[in-house]
Amino acid sequence: MKASIEFFFDPISPFSYLATTRIDELASRHGRNVIWRPTLVGVTVTKVMGLKPVPETPLKSTYFARDAQRLAQIFGVPLRRHGLKNVNSLAACRAFLWVQERDDASARRLVRHLSARLWVDGIDITPRETVVAEAASLGIEVGDLSSEEVKHKLAAAVDYAIRKNVFGVPFFVADDEPFWGCDRMWMLDYWLATGRLPSFDDLLCRLFQD
Amino acid sequence: MKASIEFFFDPISPFSYLATTRIDELASRHGRNVIWRPTLVGVTVTKVMGLKPVPETPLKSTYFARDAQRLAQIFGVPLRRHGLKNVNSLAACRAFLWVQERDDASARRLVRHLSARLWVDGIDITPRETVVAEAASLGIEVGDLSSEEVKHKLAAAVDYAIRKNVFGVPFFVADDEPFWGCDRMWMLDYWLATGRLPSFDDLLCRLFQD
Numbered sequence: 001m002k003a004s005i006e007f008f009f010d011p012i013s014p015f016s017y018l019a020t021t022r023i024d025e026l027a028s029r030h031g032r033n034v035i036w037r038p039t040l041v042g043v044t045v046t047k048v049m050g051l052k053p054v055p056e057t058p059l060k061s062t063y064f065a066r067d068a069q070r071l072a073q074i075f076g077v078p079l080r081r082h083g084l085k086n087v088n089s090l091a092a093c094r095a096f097l098w099v100q101e102r103d104d105a106s107a108r109r110l111v112r113h114l115s116a117r118l119w120v121d122g123i124d125i126t127p128r129e130t131v132v133a134e135a136a137s138l139g140i141e142v143g144d145l146s147s148e149e150v151k152h153k154l155a156a157a158v159d160y161a162i163r164k165n166v167f168g169v170p171f172f173v174a175d176d177e178p179f180w181g182c183d184r185m186w187m188l189d190y191w192l193a194t195g196r197l198p199s200f201d202d203l204l205c206r207l208f209q210d
Numbered sequence: 211m212k213a214s215i216e217f218f219f220d221p222i223s224p225f226s227y228l229a230t231t232r233i234d235e236l237a238s239r240h241g242r243n244v245i246w247r248p249t250l251v252g253v254t255v256t257k258v259m260g261l262k263p264v265p266e267t268p269l270k271s272t273y274f275a276r277d278a279q280r281l282a283q284i285f286g287v288p289l290r291r292h293g294l295k296n297v298n299s300l301a302a303c304r305a306f307l308w309v310q311e312r313d314d315a316s317a318r319r320l321v322r323h324l325s326a327r328l329w330v331d332g333i334d335i336t337p338r339e340t341v342v343a344e345a346a347s348l349g350i351e352v353g354d355l356s357s358e359e360v361k362h363k364l365a366a367a368v369d370y371a372i373r374k375n376v377f378g379v380p381f382f383v384a385d386d387e388p389f390w391g392c393d394r395m396w397m398l399d400y401w402l403a404t405g406r407l408p409s410f411d412d413l414l415c416r417l418f419q420d
Contacts, residue, residue, distance in 0.1 A: 048268055058377075059258060059259055059372065060377045067390075165269045166269070167268075167273060178273060178276070189414050200285050204399045
């Protein structure tokens with residue numbers, strides 16, 4: 001039995017959305033299970049790291065917006081820039097945790113769905129009612145999203161991510177090897193296939209065969 | 211005649227050091243010239259973007275230090291973490307610009323050398339005297355590093371980089387397509403070979419042939 005991979009996500013990030021579309025398939029090709037772990041990357045960036053969110057950071061925001069589109073093209077999925085302000089994923093992450101305890105596959109399906117609703121359809125997933133309704137459209141029940149229990153669960157999940165040095169999403173950990181970014185899924189794939197890192201020439205030569 | 215690639219560097223960054231070891235060879239395989247452009251990424255990060263430098267940013271600093279080692283392994287070159295404080299690359303970048311006007315190949319050689327002195331040998335390249343002496347060891351003269359002319363030249367180079375949205379190094383621009391990071395050199399390579407982006411499956415399948 002091979003060790004599971006950890007996948008840290010936050011529906012608020014377009015890069016996390018992209019990762020949700022591929023991670024399970026990638027891992028299963030290598031006979032690995034994936035443990036999906038929510039985090040609130042906004043909390044980590046502003047409170048732990050003392051930075052501004054990327055969308056409010058000059059220069060970087062422009063590049064990241066363009067790069068998200070480019071990576072969506074690579075991933076072969078749609079992605080549209082939403083003009084929403086102050087989106088947060090508290091309700092989405094709490095819903096994930098409540099469902100995960102009961103049915104892991106449904107919990108993943110819910111996160112894939114909510115991420116795509118935000119990043120493809122431009123639906124604001126901040127309100128609890130929206131999360132409840134979106135889940136219901138999949139036939140998934142999410143429990144009481146304002147219960148103390150689910151609040152504590154999410155706080156613990158965020159603490160865990162911070163202890164694991166998760167400063168951005170998506171973030172993967174395989175065999176204690178950390179990988180940040182959906183643009184590193186090739187490196188994760190290579191790691192899972194070989195247990196090592198590629199050489200620069202290997203990588204370029206292989207891409208270069210086109 | 212194919213369009214040149216722009217390569218933005220700053221010897222202060224380990225990732226920029228890694229890029230200096232490969233960019234010319236990569237570009238020349240595609241019949242492209244590289245225009246090397248210095249910038250002061252510390253200025254951009256703190257003054258334009260309003261962030262802390264990565265080494266002072268919790269969580270991220272840990273990952274980036276580890277990732278630099280991992281990428282050095284991929285690049286097949288040594289990299290050692292120096293314990294130096296307050297290193298800056300003002301003198302190195304000014305020296306580059308003075309030499310570049312006279313002999314572009316020597317200017318590149320100087321930057322490769324200074325980057326490696328910092329990131330392999332742990333030599334502080336901040337003092338002007340050090341830059342002068344290191345250049346002399348290569349038989350390269352660097353002019354007066356405190357002249358108004360070279361100061362203005364570097365200020366203009368930094369302004370140019372900021373106008374080009376260069377928020378980190380290394381940063382490459384090919385045919386108006388921007389690529390940030392030495393871990394995106396595979397994407398640059400693919401772009402130069404094909405004029406397009408790879409698909410996710412192409413990328414993984416190719417890596418996966420191992």
